[in-house]
Each structure stands twice: as structure tokens, then as C-alpha cells.
Amino acid sequence: MSSDRSPRSYIVQSVDKAARLLHALAAEDVEHLGVTELAGRLGFSKNQVFRLLKTLERRGLVEQDPQTERYHLGTTVLFLAGHVQRGMGLVRAAAPILDRLALETGETIHLVARRGLEGVMVDFRESPQPVRLTARLGGHYPLHAGACPVAILAALPPDWQQKVIDDLPMLPRYTERTVADPVRLREAIEQVQALGYSLSDEDVDADGRAVGAAILDRAGWPVGAVSVAGPSSRLTQERLHQYGQKVHAAAAEIGARLSLVVGRIEQEATL
Template sequence: MEVLLMFGHPPGRFSPSEVASRLDIDRNQAFRCLRTLQHVGFVRLDDDDRFVLTPLVEQLAASAQPQTSLISAARLSLDDLLQATGETINLFVRNGETLIGIDHREGLKPVRLVTQLGQSAPLHAGASPKAALAFLSPGEQAAILAQLPSYPRYTTSTATSPDALREELDVIRVRGYAVSDGDIDPDARGVGAPIFDAAGRVTGAVSVGGPSSRMTLQRLAELGERIVITAHQISRQFGYNGPPPTI
């Protein structure tokens, strides 16, 4: 399926070697995948010895259902993340320069974070807000950073310097996820990653977190890798065909 999704990217025609290189797999494996897709009719071999899509994909596209809501698209991924981590999960949708909490899963441990749905959060603090901010366009980021002095300072760890927050956003883009280390609640830590729509725009974010006593640096790193995978799964439900937000 990853090979098939490759054809949604330019130039839309690939040799087995090019598929192997892009997906970092063995050439023989890439060739077998392409032959399987060719056998069922999704791709054909063109005159330049590269594979291209066939009109069969148009038949599938015609059967595609209208875009679902973010809550519906994320439901199974949130359930899986809860079972895998046992920590509190939060789902946010973007509303201009804020995120709004629209769904959550309560942690399974006796001591856990408690969140409220419907709260609106600016994008300067918290794992999900900072994850969303990091992947906005430069113009959108600049507009928000210019307003930073007017945003609430929740704790002594809340960012107040545009330059310092800009540096943190650079790290987030490289790493693929944001870390909240007491910048909203001094006793809480978590990680968050952005959710993209079919056009590659940030449409929301998802986070997982817990008490600082349990969220060690190693634990945050482990959860960070997992939250990127979860966010990417949800993004795929919205037609996003790009890679996970990691370099």
C-alpha cells in the first residue's frame, strides 16, 4: 500500500529502483510489490520501463466517501494509543489561531491528567498547540509570535520570548513532535503531533501526557515516536499522502 501511495507524488511514474530508494526497502521487495499491483490492475509498465497508475484508481476514487469528522477519523487511533500507553489522550481541532479540545481518553492509571472538552487554547503553550504552530506557514507563525506578549503565562515555564519559542519550533519540526514540560501545568508533561488534511494543512493535533513524576525524558521520547505515528494515521484518514512530519 505504501508503494501504491507513492504514485500520488511527482513525477507519478517510478522504476523499481526508484521505489526502493524512496521507501528505503530492498529493490527485489519493491519489484514484487509493483508486480502485485500490476497483477491486480492498479499499475502498468510504460514505454520508459517505469510503472504508472491505471484508470482503475479512478473507479476507487469515485467510490470514496465524503470526508468524515475529525472525531470519527481519530476514534480507533485514540483507542489504540490509550491501550498502548495508559496515559491521557487529547484530540484538538484547529480554529484559526487556537486549538479546541474535541475528544479525549482518560488515562488508565490511578494518578492521571484530567482534561475538559471544549476549551480553546492559544498556540504558544502545551504539546498539541506548539506542534500545530510548528507546522503552520511562516506567515502564520510570525503573526502568532508577534502576539506572544498578550498570551497567558500559565507557569514560569510558559514561553514569553518570541526568539526562544521560534527556536523551539525549529526543534519540533525536525523531531516531528512537541514536548510540554510544565508550561501549562507545573506537574504535567506530554507530547503532541500535528494532524494534516489532504492539502497538507494543519487541521488539528493529538497529544498524550501524564504527571511529571511518571513522564521521564526517556518516557517522553518513547511517547513522542508513538504520537507521530498516531497523528499520521489520523491524517491519512483525511487524505493526507505526505510522510510523517519528521526529517
């Protein structure tokens, strides 16, 4: 039996608005927002925002600072995120390798999963050093800049790469070194394919460098990437290439472990 209803007709507007509010509170440029600020960002009435906040607060998804009366994401979000992580084969497979890389390098380690033509930060190990690169769990990144995203891009088929190249004029320029020229991006892809790892030289963080390698599944598709990231003062070009060998080996090991984890999950599902 066919249905003439469009996908939009199944959307529950109040739930959609609540989800937009949560995304607003998760924006990189804010820590806390008040009712008036949220209403302005979302285009909702203050009454709508207040009612949504009180509903979400009841479930622990948002919390109110008693002193400022402004709102931020609640601890229930962490609980839910933990379930997402535990259910991801990639995070499970990578965990011991991330721990080892963090100990060996003393730098921040990123694990990024591919979602279409974006990378999503799904796990990390932050450097214990006072000057370090940080990570934002759940952050979304286009594939034209950064060690992990470009490593993923270089492992995709040419027609997928072309989609990113075509979109390049619309993609963000994080620093003066962010690639904005299609020819340079193609050269970067070729360099990654030749080296086996991607070099990020202040193209995302003005004072940061990183080196990353793509993680491939059993079919050879990039499911994500792993990287070592740190301040430019410590990650010299020589050290980047040294770590490049480590992340290349780590990515291969994660890919092998991922095949085992996925295979085990598939086996458990049939029991």
C-alpha cells in the same frame, strides 16, 4: 442587491445574552452559579438573568440544584455536543487511534482541532490511573504552549507563526515555564520541525508533561494534533521521546484516515 446593514444589526440581543450566560456557566473556575453571581459577572440585571435562566431551563440547557438553588449547564448541552462530535470528520477518523494510544500508554490522550490560531479540545481518552492529567472538552488554547498547540503552530506557514509570535506578550503564562520570549518560541518551533513532535515540559501544568504531533489534511495544512499527557513523575524525558514516535505515527495515521472520511462525506453529499 446590496445592503447597508452592518453584521451587528442582525444580532438578536436576547439570544446573544443567553449565549453569554451559557459561556459564564461553562467557565473553568465555576461549577454552579446563582442569579446574583451571574448578574455580577455579566453586567445584567437580576431580573434579566432570572428570565434567561428559566427560558434555558425549559429547554434543558441549564439545570437548577434544588438544594442550593444555583444553576449549572444542563444535559441538553451534552446531547448537542455529541452531535457536534459525530459530525466532525476529525473525531471520527481519530477515534480508533485514540483508543489504541490510550491502551498502549495508559496515559491521557488529547485530540485538538485547529480553529484559526487556537486549538480546541474535541475529544480525549482519560487515563485510568489515579494520578493523571485531565481534559476539558471544548476548551480553547492559544498556540504558544502545550504539546498539541505548539505542534500545530510548527506546521503552520511562517506568516501565521509570526502572528502568534507577535501576540506572545498578550498570551497567558500558565506556569513559570510557559514560553514568553519570541526567540525561545522560534527555537521551540524549529525543534518540533526537526523531531516531528512537540514536547510540553510543565509549561501548561506545573506537574505535567506531554508530547504531541500535528495532524495534516490532504493539502498539508494542520487541522489538529494528538498528544499523550501525564504527570511528570511518570513521563520522564526518555519516555516522552518514546511516546513521541508513537504520536507522530498516530498523527500520520489519523491524517490518512481523515482523507478517507472526508472523501466519503463528500461522496455521500453528491448522492
